[in-house]
Amino acid sequence: METGQRTDIKSMYMEELQEFVKRLGEKKYRAKQIYEWLHKKQAGSFEEMTNLPKSLIEKLKDSCILTVLRTETVQVSKEDGTKKYLFALSDGNVIESVRMQYKHGNSVCISSQAGCRMGCRFCASAIGGLVRNLTTAEMLDQIYRIGKEAGERVSNVVVMGTGEPLDNYENLLRFLHMVTDEDGLHISQRNVTVSTCGIVPKMRMLADENLQITLALSLHAPTQEKRSMLMPIAGTYALEEVLEACRYYFYKTGRRVTFEYSLSSGVNDSDEEAKQLIRLLRSIDAKCHVNLIPVNPVRERDFRQPNRQSVLQFQKKLLESGINATIRREMGQDIDGACGQLRRKYAAGTGEP
Numbered sequence: 249m250e251t252g253q254r255t256d257i258k259s260m261y262m263e264e265l266q267e268f269v270k271r272l273g274e275k276k277y278r279a280k281q282i283y284e285w286l287h288k289k290q291a292g293s294f295e296e297m298t299n300l301p302k303s304l305i306e307k308l309k310d311s312c313i314l315t316v317l318r319t320e321t322v323q324v325s326k327e328d329g330t331k332k333y334l335f336a337l338s339d340g341n342v343i344e345s346v347r348m349q350y351k352h353g354n355s356v357c358i359s360s361q362a363g364c365r366m367g368c369r370f371c372a373s374a375i376g377g378l379v380r381n382l383t384t385a386e387m388l389d390q391i392y393r394i395g396k397e398a399g400e401r402v403s404n405v406v407v408m409g410t411g412e413p414l415d416n417y418e419n420l421l422r423f424l425h426m427v428t429d430e431d432g433l434h435i436s437q438r439n440v441t442v443s444t445c446g447i448v449p450k451m452r453m454l455a456d457e458n459l460q461i462t463l464a465l466s467l468h469a470p471t472q473e474k475r476s477m478l479m480p481i482a483g484t485y486a487l488e489e490v491l492e493a494c495r496y497y498f499y500k501t502g503r504r505v506t507f508e509y510s511l512s513s514g515v516n517d518s519d520e521e522a523k524q525l526i527r528l529l530r531s532i533d534a535k536c537h538v539n540l541i542p543v544n545p546v547r548e549r550d551f552r553q554p555n556r557q558s559v560l561q562f563q564k565k566l567l568e569s570g571i572n573a574t575i576r577r578e579m580g581q582d583i584d585g586a587c588g589q590l591r592r593k594y595a596a597g598t599g600e601p
């Protein structure tokens with residue numbers, strides 16, 4: 249929690265904050281007040297914490313970092329109201345987050361890293377490689393800033409933005425506990441989804457954390473051979489091991505696992521591949537759900553969306569075999585909806601809306 253000399257106060261659990269205020273020579277109840285300002289009221293500065301004595305505010309300013317993301321740009325989709333935020337971090341890096349409005353509430357998609365080192369062939373976030381992990385506070389504050397700006401409660405969180413969340417495991421776990429904490433935003437664990445490219449040991453660790461969050465696996469191909477062409481991580485963890493880890497997650501948590509499958513024309517959308525996928529999912533013997541994502545074309549990448557007919561055909565095959573499959577609504581396509589695209593544009597100096 250100590251960054252150099254200063255403490256990253258927004259990444260601290262309540263108990264740690266209590267210890268911290270004690271060390272500052274303050275009464276324990278001050279920790280609860282500060283925690284409330286940080287995580288319930290989502291204060292943007294120490295000065296806003298008006299029920300704290302001035303002397304304590306000064307101490308906090310001297311000894312702590314308060315992570316508050318700066319909004320660089322907001323793009324609003326004319327099609328569906330989806331908003332894409334580009335946030336600046338204190339070291340000048342930028343990250344992106346997306347807010348989607350559904351009938352049943354607001355969902356925020358957050359980034360877990362600046363950049364990513366997983367190298368998936370179709371993904372814009374992979375292009376510049378990993379810059380660094382995000383802190384817990386930086387993950388939380390994406391939701392806090394968006395919730396504040398919208399003036400509406402965020403009800404769902406998906407960790408599906410830039411980065412591989414399980415490659416930033418400790419900060420992610422802390423984030424998961426804090427975002428669902430009843431003294432904070434108190435989002436229901438069942439309304440939080442973490443998406444992974446399939447880092448097997450970490451999937452198993454997550455299964456053992458006793459959480460009720462949803463795990464989504466980026467599958468994208470029904471065979472080891474095809475998957476390893478699209479996702480370098482498949483060279484480290486074979487499809488069979490990844491599926492075994494999904495089964496383990498289901499067994500430990502009782503939570504249905506989501507499989508993401510981005511459909512690219514001529515790459516993974518054939519009838520044969522639909523059949524292979526059906527066989528594969530039947531074999532895993534766990535409750536599951538397939539989310540078909542027509543691939544978002546990325547400027548630097550050569551993947552094309554299948555036509556609507558083929559997407560529907562692929563879905564129909566799954567449904568007919570009793571596999572629950574939905575087609576992801578393509579939200580915010582007009583505002584660089586695909587992961588990492590806005591951030592890339594910004595890095596290339598063309599990020600102005």
Ligand code: SAH
Nearest residue numbers: 371408411412443444445466508510543544
């Ligand atoms: N690292 C995590 C989160 C990444 S983004 C993971 O791999 O799951 C969330 C989802 O979007 C992943 O399934 C990812 O594979 C997918 N994705 C990335 N780029 C895409 C694109 N251009 N079109 C469609 N889906 C894409």
